[in-house]
Amino acid sequence: MCFYRAALAAARLIDGENDHRVLDADADAAWRAYGSDLPTAVRCDLVLRNFAMLYPAAFAPGPVFRLPGWYDDDPWGAGFERPPAKVIEGLFAARTAPPSAAEALAQALAAWGIGGGADAVDPRLPERLSPSTNVVVVGPRAVAEVARAFLRGERLSVRTQVIAVGDGPESRHILGITCALQLDKGVPLLVSPRRPDETATAWAEREKQRLGIARARLLLRSPDADTSEVEAAQALAAALGVEETLDLAGA
DSSP states (O other), rough: OOOHHHEEEHHHHHHHSSOSSSHHHHHHHHHHHSSSSHHHHHHHHHHHHHHTTTTTHHHHHHHHHTTTTTTBBTTTTTTOOOOOOOHHHHHHHOOOOOOOOOHHHHHHHHHHTTSSSSTTTTTTGGGGTTTTOOOEEEEEHHHHHHHHHHHHHHSHHHHHHHHEEESSSHHHHHHHHHHHTOOOOOEEEOOOOOTOOOOOOHHHHHHHHHHOOOOEEEEEEOTOHHHHHHHHHHHHHHHHTOOEEEEOOOO
């Protein structure tokens, strides 16, 4: 349910800014006229699949949950366990769009249980960001801080500048949703899992090559990251020549 709640918050905002709406009264009427024999859950998935062609990690479960069988041109993936149809129907029925990208992000964070609100940004972060600053982040709260800061900044791209390290889907989804809210099309920099027989250093060098990132300036850590995630993030930061580490305070 977290995935649908967060994805639909972003979808409502983006849809409201489009000429061809899929989440307004006219679209509802058209669906009743031509597609009423199909469940609402099917319509919801069709809407998200359509948005996912532009912003895969925001609207498709494949990259969010590391599902098998997802590709850039078909990012839904295989084996996704949906919530009950009635739950999806209730979430999809809401039509009030968030008033801003910041509020859409706040709703997505709330859906995943990541606190902080729409206005909380660590004051140390914005002054360290520029269009040439690559950032390694670890921990859901760290991803949230970076997402808020990038939405507020100018000429910043979460998709090309932020590398989120972690095994939980919430970090990957928030990264993807922020790309969508910035209207930055494509898949963000998502790290692949570490192999069982692979050292953190070897994994970091492999990921550096795969991601095509030469250097990063900053490592941002939050206390909700587990030990293995922090180890991986530190190894990747070292491989990318990170110059500075910031730690967020405890909750």
